[in-house]
Amino acid sequence: MVLGGKMKRNIKLTIQYDGTNYYGFQRQAGRNIDTIQGKLELCLAKVFKEPIKVRGSGRTDGGVHAEGQVVSFFTTSVIPVEKIALALNHRLPRDIIALKAEEVDLNFHAQYHAFGKKYVYSFYQGVTPSPFYRLYSYFVPYQLDFEKMEAACTLLKGTHNFKAFSSSGSNVKTFERTIYDIDLIKNGNHWQVSISGNGFLYNMVRIIVGALIDIGRGRLDISCIEEALETTNRNLLGKKAPPHGLCLKEVYYSPINYEE
Protein backbone atom coordinates (compact mmCIF):
# COMPACT_ATOMS: atom_id res chain seq x y z
CA MET A 1 0.00 0.00 0.00
CA VAL A 2 1.20 3.52 -0.72
CA LEU A 3 0.87 6.09 2.07
CA GLY A 4 1.65 9.71 1.22
CA GLY A 5 3.75 8.54 -1.72
CA LYS A 6 5.64 5.99 0.39
CA MET A 7 5.15 2.28 0.84
CA LYS A 8 3.20 1.45 3.95
CA ARG A 9 4.22 -1.57 6.05
CA ASN A 10 2.36 -3.25 8.90
CA ILE A 11 4.56 -4.36 11.82
CA LYS A 12 3.59 -6.84 14.51
CA LEU A 13 5.64 -6.26 17.62
CA THR A 14 5.85 -8.54 20.66
CA ILE A 15 6.76 -6.73 23.87
CA GLN A 16 7.32 -7.43 27.55
CA TYR A 17 6.81 -5.00 30.37
CA ASP A 18 6.91 -4.62 34.09
CA GLY A 19 3.69 -2.67 34.71
CA THR A 20 4.67 -1.40 38.17
CA ASN A 21 5.47 2.15 37.15
CA TYR A 22 2.65 2.64 34.62
CA TYR A 23 -1.05 3.54 34.66
CA GLY A 24 -1.70 0.54 32.43
CA PHE A 25 -1.33 -0.19 28.75
CA GLN A 26 -3.70 2.35 27.27
CA ARG A 27 -2.62 5.85 26.37
CA GLN A 28 -4.32 8.51 28.54
CA ALA A 29 -4.49 12.23 27.98
CA GLY A 30 -2.32 14.03 30.52
CA ARG A 31 -0.36 10.96 31.58
CA ASN A 32 0.53 9.69 28.15
CA ILE A 33 4.15 8.75 28.77
CA ASP A 34 3.20 7.05 32.03
CA THR A 35 1.33 4.43 30.01
CA ILE A 36 2.89 1.54 28.09
CA GLN A 37 1.24 2.59 24.83
CA GLY A 38 2.26 6.23 25.21
CA LYS A 39 5.85 5.38 26.08
CA LEU A 40 6.08 2.89 23.23
CA GLU A 41 4.66 5.35 20.67
CA LEU A 42 7.10 8.01 21.81
CA CYS A 43 10.08 5.69 21.29
CA LEU A 44 8.70 4.33 18.00
CA ALA A 45 8.36 7.89 16.69
CA LYS A 46 12.04 8.51 17.47
CA VAL A 47 13.19 5.29 15.80
CA PHE A 48 10.95 5.66 12.72
CA LYS A 49 11.15 9.46 12.54
CA GLU A 50 7.40 9.69 11.99
CA PRO A 51 4.38 9.64 14.31
CA ILE A 52 3.32 6.05 15.10
CA LYS A 53 0.01 4.87 16.58
CA VAL A 54 0.02 1.34 17.94
CA ARG A 55 -2.96 -0.95 18.41
CA GLY A 56 -2.59 -3.40 21.27
CA SER A 57 -4.12 -6.88 21.51
CA GLY A 58 -5.98 -5.43 24.48
CA ARG A 59 -5.47 -3.30 27.56
CA THR A 60 -3.77 -4.24 30.75
CA ASP A 61 -4.48 -2.37 33.98
CA GLY A 62 -1.95 -0.36 35.98
CA GLY A 63 0.51 -2.67 37.74
CA VAL A 64 -0.30 -5.63 35.47
CA HIS A 65 2.70 -7.14 33.65
CA ALA A 66 3.17 -8.69 30.22
CA GLU A 67 5.59 -11.28 28.93
CA GLY A 68 3.93 -11.51 25.53
CA GLN A 69 1.83 -8.46 24.72
CA VAL A 70 1.39 -7.86 20.99
CA VAL A 71 0.88 -4.55 19.21
CA SER A 72 0.70 -3.66 15.54
CA PHE A 73 1.37 -0.40 13.73
CA PHE A 74 1.87 1.06 10.28
CA THR A 75 5.05 2.74 9.15
CA THR A 76 6.52 4.07 5.90
CA SER A 77 10.06 3.63 7.20
CA VAL A 78 12.35 1.23 5.31
CA ILE A 79 14.24 0.09 8.41
CA PRO A 80 14.86 -3.69 8.11
CA VAL A 81 12.37 -5.60 10.27
CA GLU A 82 15.09 -7.56 12.06
CA LYS A 83 16.62 -4.31 13.33
CA ILE A 84 13.46 -2.82 14.82
CA ALA A 85 13.55 -4.55 18.22
CA LEU A 86 17.18 -3.64 18.86
CA ALA A 87 16.74 -0.02 17.73
CA LEU A 88 13.67 0.28 19.91
CA ASN A 89 15.34 -1.24 22.98
CA HIS A 90 17.99 1.46 22.81
CA ARG A 91 15.20 4.01 23.31
CA LEU A 92 12.84 2.20 25.65
CA PRO A 93 13.17 2.36 29.43
CA ARG A 94 14.42 -0.83 31.05
CA ASP A 95 10.95 -1.90 32.19
CA ILE A 96 9.65 -2.22 28.61
CA ILE A 97 11.37 -4.51 26.11
CA ALA A 98 10.72 -5.25 22.44
CA LEU A 99 11.15 -9.00 21.95
CA LYS A 100 10.61 -9.30 18.21
CA ALA A 101 9.18 -7.47 15.22
CA GLU A 102 7.61 -9.15 12.18
CA GLU A 103 6.30 -7.65 8.98
CA VAL A 104 2.71 -8.81 8.52
CA ASP A 105 -0.13 -8.50 6.05
CA LEU A 106 -1.55 -4.98 5.86
CA ASN A 107 -4.91 -6.10 7.20
CA PHE A 108 -3.46 -7.72 10.32
CA HIS A 109 -4.79 -6.10 13.51
CA ALA A 110 -3.34 -7.02 16.91
CA GLN A 111 -6.73 -6.92 18.62
CA TYR A 112 -9.25 -8.13 16.03
CA HIS A 113 -7.12 -11.02 14.80
CA ALA A 114 -6.37 -12.48 18.21
CA PHE A 115 -7.94 -15.91 18.79
CA GLY A 116 -7.33 -15.82 22.49
CA LYS A 117 -4.93 -15.09 25.32
CA LYS A 118 -3.10 -16.72 28.14
CA TYR A 119 -2.68 -15.10 31.55
CA VAL A 120 -0.78 -16.28 34.59
CA TYR A 121 -1.58 -15.02 38.08
CA SER A 122 1.13 -15.54 40.74
CA PHE A 123 0.66 -15.58 44.49
CA TYR A 124 2.47 -16.99 47.50
CA GLN A 125 1.60 -18.04 51.03
CA GLY A 126 3.68 -17.30 54.09
CA VAL A 127 4.02 -15.51 57.39
CA THR A 128 5.99 -12.53 56.08
CA PRO A 129 5.70 -10.90 52.67
CA SER A 130 8.94 -10.99 50.69
CA PRO A 131 10.44 -7.68 49.49
CA PHE A 132 11.52 -9.53 46.33
CA TYR A 133 8.09 -10.68 45.21
CA ARG A 134 6.14 -7.59 46.17
CA LEU A 135 5.91 -6.33 42.58
CA TYR A 136 5.23 -9.66 40.84
CA SER A 137 3.32 -11.97 43.16
CA TYR A 138 0.40 -11.46 45.57
CA PHE A 139 1.15 -12.25 49.22
CA VAL A 140 -1.54 -14.36 50.88
CA PRO A 141 -1.07 -14.72 54.65
CA TYR A 142 -3.22 -17.86 54.82
CA GLN A 143 -2.81 -21.56 54.23
CA LEU A 144 -4.76 -22.42 51.09
CA ASP A 145 -6.50 -25.69 50.21
CA PHE A 146 -5.04 -26.82 46.90
CA GLU A 147 -7.66 -29.51 46.18
CA LYS A 148 -10.62 -27.19 46.73
CA MET A 149 -9.12 -24.52 44.50
CA GLU A 150 -8.33 -27.06 41.81
CA ALA A 151 -11.91 -28.35 41.90
CA ALA A 152 -13.17 -24.76 41.53
CA CYS A 153 -10.93 -24.32 38.47
CA THR A 154 -12.58 -27.33 36.82
CA LEU A 155 -15.99 -25.68 37.20
CA LEU A 156 -14.80 -22.59 35.35
CA LYS A 157 -13.45 -24.42 32.32
CA GLY A 158 -15.54 -24.25 29.16
CA THR A 159 -18.05 -21.81 27.71
CA HIS A 160 -20.08 -19.79 30.23
CA ASN A 161 -21.69 -16.45 30.82
CA PHE A 162 -18.93 -14.82 32.88
CA LYS A 163 -20.82 -11.61 33.73
CA ALA A 164 -20.44 -12.28 37.48
CA PHE A 165 -16.70 -12.44 36.86
CA SER A 166 -16.42 -8.97 35.36
CA SER A 167 -16.23 -5.40 36.56
CA SER A 168 -18.45 -2.82 35.00
CA GLY A 169 -16.78 -0.17 32.91
CA SER A 170 -16.38 -1.78 29.52
CA ASN A 171 -18.80 -1.96 26.65
CA VAL A 172 -19.16 -5.56 25.60
CA LYS A 173 -21.98 -7.13 23.61
CA THR A 174 -21.89 -10.51 25.24
CA PHE A 175 -20.56 -11.97 28.46
CA GLU A 176 -20.09 -15.42 27.01
CA ARG A 177 -16.46 -16.49 26.93
CA THR A 178 -14.66 -19.81 26.65
CA ILE A 179 -11.92 -20.82 29.04
CA TYR A 180 -9.78 -23.38 27.21
CA ASP A 181 -7.60 -24.28 30.12
CA ILE A 182 -7.26 -23.27 33.74
CA ASP A 183 -4.57 -24.84 35.90
CA LEU A 184 -3.44 -24.36 39.44
CA ILE A 185 0.34 -24.84 39.62
CA LYS A 186 2.17 -25.43 42.89
CA ASN A 187 5.84 -24.69 43.48
CA GLY A 188 6.40 -24.80 47.23
CA ASN A 189 4.53 -21.82 48.66
CA HIS A 190 4.51 -20.10 45.29
CA TRP A 191 1.37 -20.94 43.36
CA GLN A 192 0.07 -19.80 39.98
CA VAL A 193 -3.23 -19.87 38.15
CA SER A 194 -2.61 -20.28 34.44
CA ILE A 195 -5.66 -19.52 32.32
CA SER A 196 -6.19 -19.41 28.57
CA GLY A 197 -9.37 -18.49 26.75
CA ASN A 198 -10.86 -16.92 23.65
CA GLY A 199 -11.32 -13.60 25.42
CA PHE A 200 -11.50 -12.07 28.85
CA LEU A 201 -13.94 -9.59 30.33
CA TYR A 202 -12.77 -6.56 32.29
CA ASN A 203 -10.96 -7.79 35.46
CA MET A 204 -12.08 -11.36 34.74
CA VAL A 205 -8.82 -13.10 35.66
CA ARG A 206 -8.40 -11.05 38.84
CA ILE A 207 -11.99 -11.76 39.95
CA ILE A 208 -11.54 -15.49 39.23
CA VAL A 209 -8.29 -15.59 41.24
CA GLY A 210 -9.82 -13.57 44.08
CA ALA A 211 -12.67 -16.10 44.30
CA LEU A 212 -10.28 -19.07 44.09
CA ILE A 213 -8.18 -17.71 46.96
CA ASP A 214 -11.29 -17.09 49.06
CA ILE A 215 -12.33 -20.68 48.38
CA GLY A 216 -8.84 -21.90 49.25
CA ARG A 217 -8.85 -20.14 52.63
CA GLY A 218 -12.40 -21.23 53.41
CA ARG A 219 -14.10 -17.84 53.20
CA LEU A 220 -16.20 -18.83 50.18
CA ASP A 221 -17.78 -22.18 49.43
CA ILE A 222 -16.98 -23.81 46.11
CA SER A 223 -20.71 -23.72 45.26
CA CYS A 224 -20.41 -19.96 44.70
CA ILE A 225 -18.71 -20.63 41.38
CA GLU A 226 -21.65 -22.48 39.84
CA GLU A 227 -24.10 -20.06 41.42
CA ALA A 228 -22.23 -17.07 40.02
CA LEU A 229 -22.08 -18.62 36.55
CA GLU A 230 -25.85 -19.28 36.68
CA THR A 231 -27.11 -16.08 38.28
CA THR A 232 -24.40 -13.74 36.86
CA ASN A 233 -24.38 -12.06 40.28
CA ARG A 234 -21.02 -10.37 40.95
CA ASN A 235 -21.79 -10.08 44.67
CA LEU A 236 -21.47 -13.81 45.19
CA LEU A 237 -17.73 -13.57 44.65
CA GLY A 238 -15.17 -11.87 46.85
CA LYS A 239 -12.78 -9.05 46.08
CA LYS A 240 -10.68 -9.21 42.94
CA ALA A 241 -7.01 -10.08 43.39
CA PRO A 242 -4.62 -7.10 43.08
CA PRO A 243 -3.04 -6.24 39.71
CA HIS A 244 0.63 -6.92 40.44
CA GLY A 245 0.23 -10.73 40.47
CA LEU A 246 -1.15 -10.74 36.93
CA CYS A 247 0.86 -11.26 33.76
CA LEU A 248 -0.30 -11.47 30.13
CA LYS A 249 1.74 -14.41 28.90
CA GLU A 250 0.70 -14.87 25.30
CA VAL A 251 -1.68 -13.70 22.60
CA TYR A 252 -2.79 -16.42 20.16
CA TYR A 253 -3.05 -15.56 16.48
CA SER A 254 -3.95 -19.00 15.23
CA PRO A 255 -7.05 -21.07 16.05
CA ILE A 256 -6.92 -23.05 19.30
CA ASN A 257 -7.83 -26.73 19.17
CA TYR A 258 -10.40 -26.96 21.86
CA GLU A 259 -12.87 -29.66 22.79
CA GLU A 260 -15.30 -29.03 25.56
Next chain:
Amino acid sequence: MVLGGKMKRNIKLTIQYDGTNYYGFQRQAGRNIDTIQGKLELCLAKVFKEPIKVRGSGRTDGGVHAEGQVVSFFTTSVIPVEKIALALNHRLPRDIIALKAEEVDLNFHAQYHAFGKKYVYSFYQGVTPSPFYRLYSYFVPYQLDFEKMEAACTLLKGTHNFKAFSSSGSNVKTFERTIYDIDLIKNGNHWQVSISGNGFLYNMVRIIVGALIDIGRGRLDISCIEEALETTNRNLLGKKAPPHGLCLKEVYYSPINYEE
Protein backbone atom coordinates in the same frame (compact mmCIF):
# COMPACT_ATOMS: atom_id res chain seq x y z
CA MET B 1 21.69 -4.39 82.74
CA VAL B 2 19.97 -1.26 83.97
CA LEU B 3 19.87 1.71 81.59
CA GLY B 4 18.50 4.99 83.00
CA GLY B 5 16.64 3.05 85.66
CA LYS B 6 15.19 0.58 83.15
CA MET B 7 16.27 -2.90 82.13
CA LYS B 8 18.30 -2.90 78.95
CA ARG B 9 17.76 -5.69 76.40
CA ASN B 10 19.82 -6.62 73.34
CA ILE B 11 17.82 -7.61 70.27
CA LYS B 12 19.16 -9.49 67.26
CA LEU B 13 17.00 -8.79 64.23
CA THR B 14 17.13 -10.59 60.88
CA ILE B 15 15.90 -8.50 57.97
CA GLN B 16 15.42 -8.74 54.20
CA TYR B 17 15.49 -5.86 51.78
CA ASP B 18 15.27 -4.96 48.15
CA GLY B 19 18.13 -2.47 47.89
CA THR B 20 16.92 -0.87 44.63
CA ASN B 21 15.58 2.32 46.16
CA TYR B 22 18.30 2.89 48.77
CA TYR B 23 21.79 4.37 48.89
CA GLY B 24 22.95 1.25 50.67
CA PHE B 25 22.76 -0.09 54.21
CA GLN B 26 24.72 2.54 56.08
CA ARG B 27 23.09 5.66 57.48
CA GLN B 28 24.33 8.83 55.74
CA ALA B 29 23.91 12.41 56.84
CA GLY B 30 21.43 14.19 54.56
CA ARG B 31 19.96 11.04 53.03
CA ASN B 32 19.34 9.15 56.24
CA ILE B 33 15.90 7.76 55.44
CA ASP B 34 17.08 6.70 51.98
CA THR B 35 19.38 4.17 53.60
CA ILE B 36 18.33 0.82 55.05
CA GLN B 37 19.81 1.61 58.45
CA GLY B 38 18.22 5.06 58.61
CA LYS B 39 14.80 3.78 57.57
CA LEU B 40 15.01 0.89 60.02
CA GLU B 41 16.05 3.13 62.93
CA LEU B 42 13.20 5.51 62.17
CA CYS B 43 10.63 2.69 62.31
CA LEU B 44 12.24 1.10 65.37
CA ALA B 45 12.02 4.45 67.20
CA LYS B 46 8.27 4.55 66.48
CA VAL B 47 7.69 0.98 67.63
CA PHE B 48 9.87 1.24 70.76
CA LYS B 49 9.08 4.88 71.52
CA GLU B 50 12.73 5.65 72.14
CA PRO B 51 15.71 6.44 69.88
CA ILE B 52 17.32 3.23 68.58
CA LYS B 53 20.75 2.83 66.98
CA VAL B 54 21.30 -0.42 65.12
CA ARG B 55 24.60 -2.11 64.34
CA GLY B 56 24.60 -4.15 61.14
CA SER B 57 26.68 -7.24 60.41
CA GLY B 58 28.25 -5.08 57.71
CA ARG B 59 27.35 -2.63 54.98
CA THR B 60 25.80 -3.36 51.66
CA ASP B 61 26.16 -0.92 48.75
CA GLY B 62 23.32 0.92 47.04
CA GLY B 63 21.23 -1.48 44.93
CA VAL B 64 22.53 -4.58 46.75
CA HIS B 65 19.85 -6.80 48.28
CA ALA B 66 19.69 -8.90 51.44
CA GLU B 67 17.74 -12.02 52.31
CA GLY B 68 19.42 -12.46 55.65
CA GLN B 69 21.05 -9.27 56.93
CA VAL B 70 21.41 -9.16 60.72
CA VAL B 71 21.39 -6.12 62.98
CA SER B 72 21.46 -5.77 66.74
CA PHE B 73 20.29 -2.96 69.00
CA PHE B 74 19.60 -2.12 72.63
CA THR B 75 16.21 -1.17 73.96
CA THR B 76 14.59 -0.59 77.33
CA SER B 77 11.15 -1.42 75.97
CA VAL B 78 9.31 -4.39 77.44
CA ILE B 79 7.57 -5.35 74.18
CA PRO B 80 7.58 -9.20 73.90
CA VAL B 81 10.32 -10.31 71.53
CA GLU B 82 7.93 -12.41 69.43
CA LYS B 83 5.88 -9.29 68.63
CA ILE B 84 8.76 -7.12 67.42
CA ALA B 85 8.91 -8.31 63.78
CA LEU B 86 5.18 -7.91 63.25
CA ALA B 87 5.03 -4.47 64.89
CA LEU B 88 7.99 -3.36 62.83
CA ASN B 89 6.56 -4.68 59.55
CA HIS B 90 3.50 -2.47 60.08
CA ARG B 91 5.81 0.54 59.99
CA LEU B 92 8.42 -0.51 57.44
CA PRO B 93 8.01 0.14 53.70
CA ARG B 94 7.30 -2.95 51.63
CA ASP B 95 10.87 -3.25 50.39
CA ILE B 96 12.24 -3.87 53.90
CA ILE B 97 10.96 -6.76 56.01
CA ALA B 98 11.76 -7.91 59.55
CA LEU B 99 11.97 -11.72 59.48
CA LYS B 100 12.59 -12.47 63.15
CA ALA B 101 13.72 -10.91 66.39
CA GLU B 102 15.58 -12.73 69.16
CA GLU B 103 16.66 -11.53 72.58
CA VAL B 104 20.40 -12.15 72.91
CA ASP B 105 23.17 -11.76 75.43
CA LEU B 106 24.01 -8.12 76.17
CA ASN B 107 27.50 -8.47 74.71
CA PHE B 108 26.29 -9.81 71.35
CA HIS B 109 27.29 -7.55 68.46
CA ALA B 110 25.96 -8.17 64.93
CA GLN B 111 29.29 -7.28 63.31
CA TYR B 112 31.99 -8.42 65.72
CA HIS B 113 30.39 -11.78 66.49
CA ALA B 114 29.86 -12.82 62.87
CA PHE B 115 31.95 -15.83 61.82
CA GLY B 116 31.29 -15.29 58.15
CA LYS B 117 28.78 -14.55 55.44
CA LYS B 118 27.22 -16.02 52.38
CA TYR B 119 26.48 -13.99 49.24
CA VAL B 120 24.78 -15.01 46.03
CA TYR B 121 25.33 -13.13 42.77
CA SER B 122 22.70 -13.70 40.03
CA PHE B 123 23.13 -13.10 36.31
CA TYR B 124 21.55 -14.34 33.12
CA GLN B 125 22.52 -14.69 29.48
CA GLY B 126 20.33 -13.87 26.54
CA VAL B 127 19.65 -11.68 23.55
CA THR B 128 17.22 -9.31 25.24
CA PRO B 129 17.27 -8.17 28.86
CA SER B 130 14.12 -9.07 30.79
CA PRO B 131 12.10 -6.28 32.44
CA PHE B 132 11.39 -8.71 35.29
CA TYR B 133 14.97 -9.44 36.27
CA ARG B 134 16.39 -5.96 35.77
CA LEU B 135 16.46 -5.21 39.52
CA TYR B 136 17.70 -8.59 40.75
CA SER B 137 19.92 -10.20 38.14
CA TYR B 138 22.69 -8.88 35.86
CA PHE B 139 22.05 -9.23 32.14
CA VAL B 140 25.03 -10.62 30.22
CA PRO B 141 24.56 -10.48 26.43
CA TYR B 142 27.20 -13.18 25.83
CA GLN B 143 27.42 -16.93 25.88
CA LEU B 144 29.53 -17.90 28.87
CA ASP B 145 31.80 -20.93 29.27
CA PHE B 146 30.60 -22.77 32.37
CA GLU B 147 33.63 -25.07 32.72
CA LYS B 148 36.16 -22.25 32.56
CA MET B 149 34.25 -20.21 35.13
CA GLU B 150 33.93 -23.23 37.41
CA ALA B 151 37.66 -23.86 37.17
CA ALA B 152 38.30 -20.22 38.08
CA CYS B 153 36.07 -20.61 41.15
CA THR B 154 38.21 -23.52 42.35
CA LEU B 155 41.31 -21.30 42.25
CA LEU B 156 39.61 -18.74 44.53
CA LYS B 157 38.63 -21.20 47.24
CA GLY B 158 40.69 -21.15 50.42
CA THR B 159 42.79 -18.59 52.26
CA HIS B 160 44.44 -15.94 50.09
CA ASN B 161 45.47 -12.32 50.02
CA PHE B 162 42.47 -10.87 48.18
CA LYS B 163 43.81 -7.33 47.85
CA ALA B 164 43.50 -7.47 44.03
CA PHE B 165 39.84 -8.33 44.58
CA SER B 166 38.99 -5.21 46.58
CA SER B 167 38.21 -1.57 45.91
CA SER B 168 40.03 1.08 47.87
CA GLY B 169 37.94 3.08 50.28
CA SER B 170 37.82 0.94 53.40
CA ASN B 171 40.29 0.73 56.25
CA VAL B 172 41.22 -2.89 56.76
CA LYS B 173 44.30 -4.22 58.54
CA THR B 174 44.76 -7.29 56.40
CA PHE B 175 43.63 -8.48 52.99
CA GLU B 176 43.75 -12.13 53.94
CA ARG B 177 40.36 -13.78 53.80
CA THR B 178 39.13 -17.35 53.55
CA ILE B 179 36.54 -18.43 50.99
CA TYR B 180 34.90 -21.55 52.40
CA ASP B 181 32.88 -22.35 49.36
CA ILE B 182 32.32 -20.89 45.93
CA ASP B 183 29.92 -22.54 43.53
CA LEU B 184 28.67 -21.73 40.07
CA ILE B 185 25.02 -22.79 39.77
CA LYS B 186 23.26 -23.20 36.43
CA ASN B 187 19.52 -22.99 35.90
CA GLY B 188 18.94 -22.63 32.17
CA ASN B 189 20.28 -19.21 31.22
CA HIS B 190 20.07 -18.02 34.82
CA TRP B 191 23.32 -18.61 36.66
CA GLN B 192 24.45 -17.79 40.17
CA VAL B 193 27.73 -17.58 42.01
CA SER B 194 27.24 -18.63 45.62
CA ILE B 195 30.13 -17.70 47.87
CA SER B 196 30.69 -18.07 51.60
CA GLY B 197 33.67 -16.92 53.57
CA ASN B 198 34.94 -15.61 56.88
CA GLY B 199 34.81 -12.03 55.66
CA PHE B 200 34.72 -10.01 52.47
CA LEU B 201 36.72 -6.96 51.42
CA TYR B 202 35.03 -3.91 49.90
CA ASN B 203 33.40 -4.94 46.56
CA MET B 204 35.12 -8.34 46.76
CA VAL B 205 32.17 -10.42 45.54
CA ARG B 206 31.38 -8.02 42.69
CA ILE B 207 35.04 -7.97 41.55
CA ILE B 208 35.20 -11.79 41.70
CA VAL B 209 32.00 -12.11 39.66
CA GLY B 210 33.14 -9.47 37.16
CA ALA B 211 36.36 -11.44 36.61
CA LEU B 212 34.50 -14.76 36.36
CA ILE B 213 32.18 -13.36 33.69
CA ASP B 214 35.13 -11.93 31.75
CA ILE B 215 36.75 -15.37 31.90
CA GLY B 216 33.49 -17.00 30.80
CA ARG B 217 33.18 -14.77 27.74
CA GLY B 218 36.86 -15.15 26.86
CA ARG B 219 37.99 -11.60 27.60
CA LEU B 220 40.24 -12.66 30.47
CA ASP B 221 42.36 -15.77 30.73
CA ILE B 222 41.88 -17.99 33.76
CA SER B 223 45.56 -17.42 34.65
CA CYS B 224 44.64 -13.88 35.76
CA ILE B 225 43.11 -15.31 38.93
CA GLU B 226 46.33 -16.87 40.22
CA GLU B 227 48.34 -13.88 39.05
CA ALA B 228 45.99 -11.47 40.84
CA LEU B 229 46.17 -13.52 44.04
CA GLU B 230 49.98 -13.54 43.87
CA THR B 231 50.68 -9.99 42.77
CA THR B 232 47.65 -8.34 44.50
CA ASN B 233 47.34 -6.19 41.35
CA ARG B 234 43.74 -5.00 40.93
CA ASN B 235 44.39 -4.03 37.29
CA LEU B 236 44.69 -7.65 36.20
CA LEU B 237 40.96 -8.10 36.72
CA GLY B 238 38.11 -6.54 34.78
CA LYS B 239 35.30 -4.29 35.92
CA LYS B 240 33.29 -5.25 38.97
CA ALA B 241 29.81 -6.64 38.34
CA PRO B 242 26.95 -4.17 39.05
CA PRO B 243 25.29 -4.09 42.49
CA HIS B 244 21.77 -5.26 41.61
CA GLY B 245 22.80 -8.90 41.03
CA LEU B 246 24.19 -9.19 44.55
CA CYS B 247 22.34 -10.50 47.58
CA LEU B 248 23.55 -11.05 51.15
CA LYS B 249 22.04 -14.45 51.92
CA GLU B 250 23.17 -15.23 55.42
CA VAL B 251 25.37 -14.11 58.29
CA TYR B 252 26.94 -16.94 60.30
CA TYR B 253 27.10 -16.61 64.08
CA SER B 254 28.57 -20.01 64.83
CA PRO B 255 31.95 -21.38 63.76
CA ILE B 256 32.10 -22.86 60.25
CA ASN B 257 33.61 -26.30 59.85
CA TYR B 258 36.14 -25.70 57.18
CA GLU B 259 39.00 -27.82 55.89
CA GLU B 260 41.29 -26.39 53.30
